[in-house]
Amino acid sequence: MKTVCRMCHGGCGAIVESVEGIPTAIHGDPDNPTSEGYFCIKGKAALDLLRSPDRLTSPLVRTGPRGSGTFQQVSWDTALERVVGELSANMKLYGPESTVLGQGTDRNYQEWVFRLANAIGTPNVVGPAHVCFYPRVMASVLTYGGFTFCDYDGDPHVILLWGSNKPNTHSDGVIGIKLLRAVERGSRVITIDPRRTQTAARSSLHLAVRPGTDGALALGMIKIVIDEGWYDREFVAAHTTGFDELADHVRAYDIDTVARITGLAPDDVLEATRAYALAPRACVEAGTGVSQNENCFDTYRSIAILSALCGNLDAPGGDLIWDPMPIEGRRAFPRTDLLTDDQARKRIGGDKHKVLSMSGWVAPGDLHEAVLSESPYRVSSLVLFGSNVLASYENTEAVLKALAKLDLIVVCDLFMTPTARFADVVLPASSWLERDQIVEFNSYLAARRKVATVEGCRSDEEIILDLAARLGVGRHFFPSVEAALDAKLAGIGLTWEQFKEIGYIRNEKRYFKYRADGFRTRSKRVNLVNNALRAMGYQALPGFKIPPPPSPDLPYIMTSAHSRQFYNSEYHQLPITSRGQSAPRLTVHPRTAEREGLKDGDEAELFARPGARGVRMAVKVSDDVEPHVVMADACWWYPEESSIDASLTSSVNLVTNNDRTDEHMGSATMRGVPVGIRRAGAPLGRAKRAGHE
Structure with a gap:
């Protein structure tokens, strides 16, 4: 059976082979136009996920202290009645805004979570949006009214790979194989990344930017483009506003200043800018490496402006603006009309991080502060879908304190994560192989088809439908998941039964859409200067805050990324993905290792305050990072450990x-953190996994 993988954000075509209805093998679909048969180690572990003996298969209700891992198995009715009873009582006592819904990285049920939130009247949905996709989304929307994707099939002459390791980490519907195919056809890649990834090593130019300083580089590139006259004069005159003000604004970012801030050679900055600006076709692949610091929104704004100045917006081989197909998808399905204006104004952090609030999200840091301070009101309940917040959110200490203060924590997940261990009720969720879904990406619609069932588990959509009915808001939903899928597809005249037989519908590209209707902004132009931001109390032009320099106690700058075989905090318990790496790595330069008395394989502690608890990692000595930079594997936890503290x-x-x-956006600085490192004490005591040394 053909389907679409969801072991990460990518959405590669997959073929599942079954014998008498039981999946026996999975591999890439060579006929899939998006992935062309590519299938990574995570996809190959999908059947491990399906069959894992560690899967949760019964609802659980806590019987011991929080975090003890002491639960009692109960029926679905008992668990859901417990959840609904406590949610209803808390919302009656403190208001619907006291309930917070949360989710992890999107599994194509994000719009379901938001629909439930809007239906019950809470403006508070928390997730990793602030350090993932949404800084780029909102920067793009506020600059030119849409969101862009690299048009790799349009044969860009230059690809600016900025904070993205695309061949290893795929984003929604944009698979790294497309970039590699473009390179085979002659595209030149310029990589901007603090570490020398495999992609950076193969690039024509690698700018090893100091973590957290991408914003200064982008502003400096804009200045060079303007000073040298390398911008598209016709496009700027006809389709932008604020060019003169922008030109004046970037005067402070001369090439020597930018080189000093970023740690880059002036000649490299000039060469990268020249190559990008003068290329007949060029695109920018900006990844989450840019999202995780205090300058992220303005950095993405600067990158969006750079693309516009050079005439690459909505152009062949450039940055193509997403033109959604007419289904009830990410924009319509959440039913924002169900949430009153009065309730929307109660969104936690909405007065502080206004751009994130516009997108409907709450930043985790704002939520934790509100829980602990009970301001602007008491937060009573948290219902999490597929989110291991203790491993993935910044500031673990604050997360733990906030969780401890809540009256009710509900976790829907496949495994007993540290966050699930801390819950009051745990609901066993199904994997992507166990549900029907519509996959909506920039370049296609596809059917993800259910190929198996794990007894006792339910999809997040099924859980949400049941909760909605029991909470008295079922009228805003559907009698079944299939009925919801039919409703979503009505705009293209198909039912789910018809669509799953078709399997894949390409979203045909249209270039230069703005020539007919302008951009989707009030001015119908690209906002180089954004007066809406000015009205909200922000700068109308992108700025940059210089990060704090290293100190004698904290002499290094930390960046981080998850290992290729994992997806954020997922898959640490699966044999295929965990076999190649049993501990997180701290990559340090040879000179750093010599200075600290470390060698390859040693255990070291990473710390952000002298004398404070450190993070235990295995040292990897490599010149892939600069001497002042250390690179830590992110989102690590040990599933086999019996306590939350040991697992983290x-x-x-x-x-x-x-x-x-x-x-x-409320985005935390997770890359660009001043740190120190020291040799660890006693070795980490870790149980051996089955079949894994």
């Missing part, structure tokens, strides 16, 4: 906090 011993978020956040 190597979580990099033990050293992150909310002291430096993006003023627009």
Whole structure:
């Protein structure tokens, strides 16, 4: 059976082979136009996920102290009645805004979570949006009214790979194989990344930017483009506003200043800018490496402006603006009309991080502060769908304190994560192989088809439908998941039964859409200067805050990324994905290793405050990073450990906090953190996994 993988955000075509209805093998679909048969190690572990003996298969209700892992198995009716009873009582006592819904990285049920939130009247949905996709989304929307994707099939002459390791980490519907195919056809890649990834090593130019300083580089590139006259004069005159003000604004970012801030050679900055600006076709692939610091929104704004100045918006081989197909998808399905204006104004952090609030999200740091301070009101309940917040959110100490203060924590997940261990009720969720879904990406619609059932588990959509009915808001939903899928597809005249037989519908590209209707902004132009931001109390032009320099106690700058075989905090318990790496790595330069008395394989502790608890990691000595930079594997936890504290011993978020956040988005500084390192004490005591040394 053909389907679409969801072991990560990518959405690769997959073929599942079955014998008598039981899946026996899975591999890439060579006929899928998006992935062309590519299938990574995570996809190959999908059947491990389906069959894992560690899967949760019964609802659980806590019987011991929080975090003890002491639960009682109960029926679905008993668990859901417990959840609904406590949610209803808390909302009656404190208001619907006292309930917060949360989710992890999107599994194509994000719009369901928001629909439930809007239906019950809470404006509060928390997730990793602030350090993932949404800084780029909102920067793009506020600059030119849409969101862009690299048009790799349009044969860009230059690809600016900025904070993205695309061949290893795929984003929604944009698979790294497309970039590699473009390179085979002659595209030149320029990589901007603090570490020398495999992609950076193969690039024509690698700018090893100092973590957290991408914004200064982008502003400096804009200045060069303007000073040298390398911008598209016709496009700027006809389709932008604020060019003169922008030109004046970037005067402070001369090439020597930018080189000093970023640690880059002036000649490299000039060469990268020249190559990009003068290319007949060029695109920017900006990844989450840019999202996780206090300058992220303005950095993405600067990148969007750079693309516009060079005439690459909606152009062949450039940055193509997403033109959604007419289904009830990410924009319509959440039913924002169900949430009253009065309730929307109660969104936590909405007065502080206004741009994030516009997108409907709450920043985790704002939520935790509100829980602990009971301001602006009491937060009573948290219902999480597929989110291991203790491993993935910044500032683990604050997360733990906030969770401890809540009256009710509900976790829907596949495994007993540290966050699930801390819950009051745990609901066993199904994997992507166990549900029907519509996959909506920029370049296609596809059917993800259910190929198996794990007894006792339910999809998040099924759980939400049941909760909605029991909470008295079922009228805003559907009698079944299939009925919901039919409703979503009505705009293209198909039912789910018809669509799943078709399997894949390409979203045909249209270039230069703005020539007919303008851009989707009030001015119908690209906002180089944004007066809407000015009205909200922000700067109308992108700025940059210089990060704090290293100190004698904290002489290094930390960046981080998850390992290729994992997806954020997922898959640490699966044999295929965990076999190649049993501990997180701290990559340090040879000179750093010599200075600290470390060698390859040693255990070290990473710390952000002298004398404070460190994060335990295995040292990898490599010149892939600069001497002043260390690179930590992110979102690590140990599934085999029996306590929350032990399972998070190597979580990099033990050293992150909310002291430096993006003023627009609430994005935490998770990359660009001043740190120190020291040799660890006693070795980490870790149980051996089955079949894994």
